Amino acid sequence: MAATVEAATVETATMAATNDAGPLSGEEISLLQGWYRTMLLARAVDELMWIVGAQGKAHFILTSRGHEAAQVASAAALRAGHDYIFTYYRSMAAALQVGVAPEDVFRSVLAKRDDPFAGGRQLPNHFSVRRLRLPAGSSSVATHLPHAAGAGYAARVLGEDTVSVAYFGDGATAKGDFHEALTFAGIWKLPVVFFCENNGLAISVPVELESPAPIHLKGAGYGMPGVRVDGCDPLAVYRAMQEAVTRARRGDGPSLIEAEVVRLVAHSNADDQTVYRTPDELAAAQARDPLPRLRRRLLGAGVAEAALATWESEVRARAEAALSTAEASPDPDAADARKYLYAEA
Numbered sequence: 001m002a003a004t005v006e007a008a009t010v011e012t013a014t015m016a017a018t019n020d021a022g023p024l025s026g027e028e029i030s031l032l033q034g035w036y037r038t039m040l041l042a043r044a045v046d047e048l049m050w051i052v053g054a055q056g057k058a059h060f061i062l063t064s065r066g067h068e069a070a071q072v073a074s075a076a077a078l079r080a081g082h083d084y085i086f087t088y089y090r091s092m093a094a095a096l097q098v099g100v101a102p103e104d105v106f107r108s109v110l111a112k113r114d115d116p117f118a119g120g121r122q123l124p125n126h127f128s129v130r131r132l133r134l135p136a137g138s139s140s141v142a143t144h145l146p147h148a149a150g151a152g153y154a155a156r157v158l159g160e161d162t163v164s165v166a167y168f169g170d171g172a173t174a175k176g177d178f179h180e181a182l183t184f185a186g187i188w189k190l191p192v193v194f195f196c197e198n199n200g201l202a203i204s205v206p207v208e209l210e211s212p213a214p215i216h217l218k219g220a221g222y223g224m225p226g227v228r229v230d231g232c233d234p235l236a237v238y239r240a241m242q243e244a245v246t247r248a249r250r251g252d253g254p255s256l257i258e259a260e261v262v263r264l265v266a267h268s269n270a271d272d273q274t275v276y277r278t279p280d281e282l283a284a285a286q287a288r289d290p291l292p293r294l295r296r297r298l299l300g301a302g303v304a305e306a307a308l309a310t311w312e313s314e315v316r317a318r319a320e321a322a323l324s325t326a327e328a329s330p331d332p333d334a335a336d337a338r339k340y341l342y343a344e345a
């Protein structure tokens with residue numbers, strides 16, 4: 001049995017190599033420059049979210065810090081507004097990449113009336129934008145995976161060339177929903193990409209206690225390619241995602257991508273990670289931070305330090321302005337608090 005799994009994996013796991021050392025084409029440099037700005041924006045929004053959380057203005061903070069390269073580069077391989085994108089609570093950088101405004105991220109964090117995802121009635125970062133085909137998701141881990149398989153099935157029935165993508169963490173692969181979604185997508189060869197952001201932890205539980213096998217190997221059990229990629233290398237992620245999306249769009253079925261990322265901060269602002277992560281582990285995660293790594297890569301490719309510094313300050317100002325706009329927007333009307341809970345007469 002083991003040999004069969006290994007054979008299937010060897011055939012399909014072609015994307016692990018990173019190209020940090022190799023030369024970049026002009027097109028790659030231009031892609032990386034755009035992604036760097038979106039990654040910076042996600043990081044700046046993330047940092048400001050933690051500040052408003054500490055100020056007591058937001059009840060719960062969830063973070064994409066350390067996942068930005070994986071999210072931005074994978075989302076860049078999609079057709080925004082055409083493909084279905086099932087995000088999870090950590091997907092803020094992916095959401096920004098496909099067109100969610102930072103003002104709206106902050107409106108959801110601050111539970112404002114005009115939060116377009118849920119009018120301030122959901123946890124932050126539970127994106128829901130019809131125009132962008134970002135369907136509403138639950139906080140319940142992995143429950144959106146069968147939905148993504150269902151959207152793939154709908155595309156098949158409707159004869160559309162849409163691809164459906166589900167973003168989720170390593171812990172989600174231990175849920176029955178993962179098994180059901182990959183079984184269904186695998187049997188029907190649906191146009192779905194299962195994109196796992198493996199940060200090695202499900203809150204405090206290490207991946208070894210969630211998964212008996214490397215996550216990308218699980219694809220073979222459902223008849224689909226399983227690919228492991230360095231999730232801190234945006235070009236490697238982009239290539240893996242492009243291959244999976246192309247395969248799905250041409251009718252060849254689903255793929256599983258495991259992007260190895262780092263969670264740079266606590267699971268949420270309700271979590272003290274120093275209880276279960278040693279200073280050495282935190283330093284090792286910090287050393288893989290995709291932002292300084294990409295900055296070095298761009299400098300090495302000839303992008304001027306002054307250009308990078310300009311983007312950094314512009315993006316910071318953009319995030320701060322978005323926060324001010326959201327803070328100034330109206331709070332929900334208290335009289336509406338029970339709206340949508342019960343059928344109205």
Ligand SMILES: Cc1ncc(C[n+]2csc(CCOP(=O)(O)OP(=O)(O)O)c2C)c(N)n1
Pocket residue numbers: 090139140141168169170171172173197199201202203267
């Ligand atoms: C069904 C379910 N069980 C438990 C939780 C509590 N919970 C929220 S996030 C999380 C960890 C999920 O880890 P992973 O899938 O690796 O994603 P990560 O947060 O690391 O990106 C858990 C256990 C939940 N939301 N839903």
Ligand SMILES: [Mg+2]
Pocket residue numbers: 169170171197198199200201202203
């Ligand atoms: Mg995890």
